[in-house]
Amino acid sequence: MKKPLVAIIGIVAAGLAVAGLIWLCAWSPQRSPADPAVSPMHPADPGVPATSATGALTAAASSSTPVGPKLVLEQPEYDFGKMETNGVGRHDFVLANRGDRPIILSRGKSSCGCCMCVCKAILPKQSQIPPGDAANVTLEWSVKQYTGNYRQTETLTTNDPDRPEVTLGVSGRITPTLQVVPTQLVFSRVPAGQPAVGEVHLYGYRSQALEILGHEFSDPAKAEYFTITCQPLPADQLAAEPDARSGYLLRVEVKPSLAAGPFRQQIVLKTNVDSAATVEIPVEGTVGGDITLAGFGWDERTGVLVLGTVAAARGTERRLQVVVRGPHASRVRLNPVRITPDLLKVVVGQSRQIGASTVTQIPLTIRIPPGSRVANHLGSKASELGQIALETGHPKQPELRILVRFAVRLDPPR
Secondary structure (H helix, E strand, O other): OHHHHHHHHHHHHHHHHHHHHHHHHHHOOOOOOOOOOOOOOOOOOOOOOHHHHHHHHHHHHHHOOOOOOOEEEOOOEEEEEEEEOOOEEEEEEEEEEOOOOOEEEEEEEEOOEOOOEEEEEEOOOOOEEOOOOEEEEEEEEEEOOOOEEEEEEEEEEEOOOOOOEEEEEEEEEEEOOEEEEOOOEEEEEEOOOOOEEEEEEEEEOOOOOOOEEEEEEOOHHHHHHEEEEEEEOOHHHHHOOOOOOEEEEEEEEEOOOOOOEEEEEEEEEEEOOHHHOEEEEEEEEEEOOOEEEEOOOEEOOOOEEEEEEEEOOOOEEEEEEEEEEOOOHHHOOOEEEEEEOOOOEEEEOOOEEEOOOOEEEEEEEEEEOOOOOOEEEOOOOHHHOEEEEEEOOOOOOOEEEEEEEEEEEOOOOO
């Protein structure tokens, strides 16, 4: 009986052992043959945790992920310091591609494109930057008739999703080559028979000292009535103008012998500056007197009667009043002595005394007859305008001069 019992016990024990082994296998964590910790291609190292190998694989996988175009610009702004008006500046901006696809560039918006300052971007010929490469984008700017602080920008568009636009900027200070202050010398009203003096400052901004080599007048016939003196500006007056390196003080005197009425003159200075060899300074004003004009289109400040554009078939006329005051009022008689061009016609009316012979009014009609020839006298210079000169018989104001701005055109065909 013992032998069968022992056999039974052995069989039961063997069964329990097999069952326990099966339970242990079912409970233990399962590993895939592809796991690098147990894979034949990645044998496990007992000295290195399995997570280190897993992390290395993850890093390798991320480095191979497509990035696309990646634009890098280290210096988006450039300060050029100082430059002269009418100068041209250039600067290269370096754009790099840190991605794995080409960057495509195109022009965007510019902050300035006016006649005073122009800024534009010059792209590479291919307008593309290959991966790992860099390219220069040139910004070019030109400045005219502008002084002071300057800043302009140019925008580029790209195919970088993180940077679809990039702005390039330039800034600095624009200084003139020369500057006249004030730009025009105006004598509001000079008493008849008395002198008048005006002052103008001329500044130079180059390191080379400014020199005035001479001067002349645009109207030589009236040059004898003006005197000009020039002297270098003292240090304190020069320091008052930012960036100026040298300068002159010009004193312009209107002589008492200048006839009453409006006057216009232009001083032309000659300098040693190559880009500003001549500098023009307009001078105008009015010498007060006993004889004045009034009427539609008459500008007493400039001494110009504006008729505008006249149709040749219809012509036009303008009526003025000549007013004479003072002790010589009754003696004034208007007599036309010079009229250019000859298509201008002047009619002097009957004078009329007002009050106790101290004021006289004389009607004056200026006419362009119908059927006149085509003409153009709309210029800005006195020599380009029509001119009328009348003798007055006044001892202190012997001539009355009227400039006429007009043009005659043909009627358009119907």
